[in-house]
Every structure is written in C-alpha cells, then in structure tokens.
Amino acid sequence: MYLICHETIGVFKEHKMKPHFKIKHAKSVHNSQKQELQERTDLNTILVLKSLSTLIYNIRSIVNCVRIFALLVKQVVSRLLATLSIIANLN
Numbered sequence: 001m002y003l004i005c006h007e008t009i010g011v012f013k014e015h016k017m018k019p020h021f022k023i024k025h026a027k028s029v030h031n032s033q034k035q036e037l038q039e040r041t042d043l044n045t046i047l048v049l050k051s052l053s054t055l056i057y058n059i060r061s062i063v064n065c066v067r068i069f070a071l072l073v074k075q076v077v078s079r080l081l082a083t084l085s086i087i088a089n090l091n
Helices: 014-024 026-090
Strands: none
Touching: none
16 A cells, blocks of 8 residues: 555555656645745745844844044034134133
8 A cells, every 4th residue: 555645556666656756746745845935935025024124123223323423523522613713712
C-alpha cells in the first residue's frame, strides 16, 4: 500500500512508484512547495518592513538630534557675537 494515498501498487519498485507519484502526487507537492515559498516570502516581507520601520524611526531620531544641535549652535554663535560686540564697544 502506498502511504501517501493508501492505494495499492503491485510491486514496490522505483520504476512503478515514480510514475504513480508523478501522476497522482506531483501537483500536490508542487502546490505545497508553492505555498511554503509564499509563506517564506511573506515572512521575509514582514521582516523587511519591520527593518525599514526601525530604520525610519532611527533616521527621525537622528534628524531631531541634528535640529537640537543646530539650535544649540545658533545660541552659542549669537552669544559669541554679543560678547564680541560688547568687547568691540569697550575698545
């Protein structure tokens, strides 16, 4: 008895089993392989999307840090200019 479909094959020899498998089961194996590939592709897509989401979050954090740094530099420069102006007026 053939274990996949429970059909009886006269002789369990490769030359008898191969045609039986190709005719009766190849399509189901192909479909399951296709489904497995689709599931792996879906999983890879999800992982890529999560990675992109994390990357975007990190880029936003970096942009916010750069903005804060730019404000701090602007304050320091304006204070330096004010100090230089005071020093210039003293002379």
